[in-house]
Amino acid sequence: MSPLITIEDLRVRAGDRLLVALDALEVGPGECVALVGESGSGKTTVLNAMLGLTGGLRVSGRVVVGGVDVVGADERALGRVRGSAAALISQSPQDSLNPTMRLGTLLRRVLARHGVRGAEARERTADALRSVLLDPGLLRRYPHQVSGGQAQRFAIATAVALRAGVLLADEPTSALDVTVQASVLDLLARLRREQGVALVFVSHDLAVVSGIADRVVVLRDGRVVEAGPAAGVLGAPASAYTRELLDAVPTIGK
Amino acid sequence: MTAVDTPPAAVRHRAAATHRLLRAARGDLLAAAGAAVLLLIVLAALAAPLLAPHPGDGTDATHPAQALLGPGGDHLFGTDGVGRDVLSRVLYGARTSLTIVVSVLAVSALIGVALGAVAGYAGGLVRDAIMRVTDVFLAFPALLLSVALAVVLHPGVQGAIIAITASWWPWYARTSAVTAAAIRSRGFVDAARCLGVPHARILLRHVLPNSLTPVLVQLSLDAGGIILTAAALSFLGLGPQEPTAEWGLMVQQGQSLLTTDWWVVAFPGLAIVVTAFCFNVLGEGLRAVLDPRREAAR
């Protein structure tokens, strides 16, 4: 099967400073690729590049998402990528929802933006909420009236309703407490199993990554330190940097 | 002791602010230009007796025989209804306007920051009492309170200063009460108390200077507003009186001549607009640099 995301020779610069240099990365259907590294290692920049959300930065290379090369694409082409081919699940779920809008209104507008209206929108909404185990009554609430876990489930439901082939999860659990974290991770794993959704998972938490990723790319200062199957990279790290990251997680490796 | 007296973060912050200011001056040409023009206006006001072609006209001389001469020749900006040189009066008017601006800002900041710092630092009942009084002053539209006060006070430069100050200080009190409360909750105040430093000393050394910073950001923006308020008071006949040269008063006196002898109104009017504009662009530029939260919004 053809990959959902193909990156070749991606370079992201801020002025003269090179932020990211990523020579090759592919994400196939149903796959989970984790980008790991400390904060400032460029993982979120890679994610933003996949969505063409790199305002002010210079981007070169090829970043093909859902058949569209995002680099240099116009707003119209980007509109077909963002949300429909790849959907963002962001770090702070509640901040990422418009505070003055009921969740239902937001979802309706997002679906309408992608041409889904009326009965089909209602049907997709109901299905999506069911698949993330959320009560439809939640749609009448404002973001400050739901919990962080509910907000994150809602964000995932949005991606499901849009039938996005790949979820771009930017530290999706770091703002949640441990039990909620586990249930959101379970949900993501189940969506992969049942709906064949692919996942790009950005995290600095290797414990979380080891439980969900097929492949791992370790980034430092925007360069790839090592990459490969999750079991290999995390089980027998080749670089000292990865070992350091692993050492920061006491529960792993034994 | 020194460690407690000088919070190093504040010093670093100040140095960083200065650095940002210099960098911003290169980026924000408009604000830099505003600052330059303001400097010229201040110099012109200070040197008015030297610069004015007819210094006597700035105060109490009249020459009815030379009334309403058009701009040009001996009178670059023309002459007014009683034959006074408009350029000279505009220059002297700068002195009046800047006197009012500086006095209002200084007195308002002094009263406001002092009350606000005490309110924020003391908290509790003292804070509530001071803030409720502030609320009442703020319940009047600023110009309205100034007008009402100016009516009952003796009209003149002093009256205008008092009238405008009355509606200006509460803003500073409110701002600095918030800052003072924030400083109080920071560690070094508690540390100083534990070491036996008296309240008065903490207030003077730490709370007051720090409460002043956000107010300073506000001062330049407010200067524009004070220029306009003073001009409005003068236009209503509540500001400085003849023969004091004041821009708003000059516009008011020339208003009936606007269609025939435009220069009588145009030059003092332009002086008001230019001065207020320069204060405003400078103030906005300063705020963008010194108030990081707003800077982030750009």
Next chain:
Amino acid sequence: MARYLLRRLAQAVLVVAGVVVLTFVVMRLVPGDPAVTYAGPRATAAQLAQARTELGLDRPLPVQLWDYLASLARGDWGTSLRTKQPVLDDVATAFPASLELVGTAVLVAVLAGLPLGLLAARRGRGGADATVRISSMLAVSAPVFLLALLAQNLLATKLGWLPVAGEYDPELDTTSPLTLFTNVTAVDALVTGNWAVLGSTLRHLVLPALAIAAYPTGVVAQMTRAALLEEAAQNHARLERALGFTRWQVLTRFSLRPALGPVLALLALVFAFSLVNAFLVESIFNWPGLGRYAANAIRSSDTPAIAGVTLAVALAYVLVNLLVDLAQAALDPRVRIG
């Protein structure tokens, strides 16, 4: 929402009490003897004493304050020294005309300022942004009386495009008299279908309203721009962009509403400011509102009238503040909680 409303109302009552006291204090600062003003410069000692008793000046200050409060509550706002009419009647007659003028000006400010701010926020520091920024700054820096004088002399006196002064053509009082209903001329003319008066009023309204509108337009444009840019820097704007909305769509469909909160808060301030600016503009355009009344009162040192106007405007300001807060609570659900 009900609790928020109650708390806000209680706060407003307290402020009103403070406003009355402060007005009283300010008016007591009057240099010279109000009894002399009241009885006239040539009054005898007996007349002065009588005036003093009539004005209640012979009693202790707290008692005077109490009397003042009581009479205010009864609707007795004193008698104007100039018109010899009850101040409350004068204020009630003049207020609707001011409301008409200032209401129009604030409406213009919102209708022009919001789109301008939106335009400026659209491209960050682009050409449109610089233009809007400089012109709104100019609008905020121009004294309202200067704008009014320029508009009047240039557009009315010289070019004759619009009427020079007044609220409507006085000849219409005989040809098509207006039935008063709300005392807001334009509204009454509209309701009663008096098109001649309506047309004339609207034409008379243009110049003074525009002169007053300049400042609030600039302020609204600047505030809209700043609030939108701040909103666009929030996390939710990133998600909205990531879900396929363009920058412009995020601004108009998502950021505008939360950004309206600060703009609304500003409107109360702007309304009050414009009401006082009307003091200057109304006397220039001879508009029969509170401003012209106040300007006349100022010219003749009519203290009771000035106190009445001050109180009326301050009360209107408190009321508008209250309304704006409630509107904000309706607009942004977070306000109701906080």
